Amino acid sequence: MIESKKELISEKEWIKHINSLKTSKKTTKTELKKQIINAVKKRIPKKRFGIFFSGGVDSSLIALICKQLKADFICYAVGLENAADIEAARKAAKLLNVKLRFKIFDLKEMEKIIKSTTEIVGPDVMKVGVGSVVYAAAELAKKDKIKVFFSGLGSEEIFAGYERHVAVDDVNKECWKGLKDMYQRDFLRDYLIARSLGIDILTPFLDSDLIKTAMQIPGKEKLNKDYKKLILRKIAEEIGLAKEISWRPKKAAQYGSKFDRAILRLARRNGFKYKRNYLMKFFPLGALVSSGKDSVYAMYKMIKQGYKINCIISMKSKNPDSFMFHTPGIEMVKLQSKAFG
Incomplete structure (x- = not known):
């Protein structure tokens, strides 16, 4: 079953x-x-x-x-x-x-x-x-x-x-x-x-x-x-x-x-205090961000829970007027990425 x-x-x-x-x-x-x-x-x-x-x-x-x-x-x-x-x-x-x-x-x-x-x-x-x-x-x-x-x-x-x-x-x-x-x-x-x-x-x-x-x-x-x-x-x-x-x-x-x-x-041999932090090195995470408050807050919550975000991912539509993508905010994502380090 x-x-x-x-x-x-x-x-x-x-x-x-x-x-x-x-x-x-x-x-x-x-x-x-x-x-x-x-x-x-x-x-x-x-x-x-x-x-x-x-x-x-x-x-x-x-x-x-x-x-x-x-x-x-x-x-x-x-x-x-x-x-x-x-x-x-x-x-x-x-x-x-x-x-x-x-x-x-x-x-x-x-x-x-x-x-x-x-x-x-x-x-x-x-x-x-x-x-x-x-x-x-x-x-x-x-x-x-x-x-x-x-x-x-x-x-x-x-x-x-x-x-x-x-x-x-x-x-x-x-x-x-x-x-x-x-x-x-x-x-x-x-x-x-x-x-x-x-x-x-x-x-x-x-x-x-x-x-x-x-x-x-x-x-x-x-x-x-x-x-x-x-x-x-x-x-x-x-x-x-x-x-x-x-x-x-x-x-x-x-x-x-x-x-x-x-x-x-x-974990100890590799310099980690906690087992989870050691395991995280095998599990790189990316955050899909549009620059809007929802995706940024979701990424913030992941970081607060101890997840290491390796990169921020965003999508830029070929059609700048597309309703499916937050195209105007793409440049903002670059700034947000720098702010999060």
């Missing part, structure tokens, strides 16, 4: 779709387990595919189901030296007896990955941190000619895997809100990376039937004082996932891979 004919649906369509899945019906753990397996099964492609693999419950459960269904796949893990996700992925792959390819990146390699990711998704630190993991894993898979990948995206929202789920009274209400927020936070990032690299990302935890079923589970069954995603971990064990994998604590991709640490180290 995220894509229609390979194009990302609009945010309005996504929110409408999520609202349509709400129901007052109740379900069982058995039905939820069935829907999890089916959500993976229906997406398995005919050709060999990849799994973005961290050794956590989400990606490991996907790998286990794919193995049980005798699918042809390779797991991929990336990170810096001593990254928690690399170690967890190696242990999980051994327990599952699945093929794993992993790569440990140095800072020189990371700068290229970070630069490429920033050019695709923009200079947002969180988006670059998470997106770099996807980008690096997809690049690692190139030699295997893998272009389709399973991702665990969505599990945190439907099974209450974030700290914010602990802090609210109505867990499922927060889950619904999180699902809607995924469009801006996750979909745009992953869609842009996928389109840039020519890959497809499959998200079984965002299957419509699975969302509907998972959201019929009471919030109190999704977490307790010790664990988040409680019911998913129990189901994972029932399906056959080892206990040490099923109950491994969640670590966000950018932290488990240490890619966020790489951004910080590179």
Whole structure:
């Protein structure tokens, strides 16, 4: 439902779709387990595919189901030296007896990955941190000619895997809100990376039937004082996932891979105090200005928010009387450019 004919649906369509899945019906753990397996099964492609693999419950459960269904796949893990996700992925792959390819990146390699990711998704630190993991894993898979990948995206929202789920009274209400927020936070990032690299990302935890079923589970069954995603971990064990994998604590991709640490180290090495300022050097911005108050104020607001404007862009019509262009103000733009430095 995220894509229609390979194009990302609009945010309005996504929110409408999520609202349509709400129901007052109740379900069982058995039905939820069935829907999890089916959500993976229906997406398995005919050709060999990849799994973005961290050794956590989400990606490991996907790998286990794919193995049980005798699918042809390779797991991929990336990170810096001593990254928690690399170690967890190696242990999980051994327990599952699945093929794993992993790569440990140095800072020189990371700068290229970070630069490429920033050019695709923009200079947002969180988006670059998470997106770099996807980008690096997809690049690692190139030699295997893998272009389709399973991702665990969505599990945190439907099974209450974030700290914010602990802090609210109505867990499922927060889950619904999180699902809607995924469009801006996750979909745009992953869609842009996928389109840039020519890959497809499959998200079984965002299957419509699975969302509907998972959201019929009471919030109190999704977490307790010790664990988040409680019911998913129990189901994972029932399906056959080892206990040490099923109950491994969640670590966000950018932290488990240490890619966020790489951004910080590179920022400091390049003389930047903040990670965002470092990323901005890979994302030159121009401001389209007509000399009028609206475009000048918009540029001013961008500067106040910390964006560096590299140049001012204006258009001069061949027809000086055109109503489509603010031709009389073109000379003023030159003066405004000097004033802004």
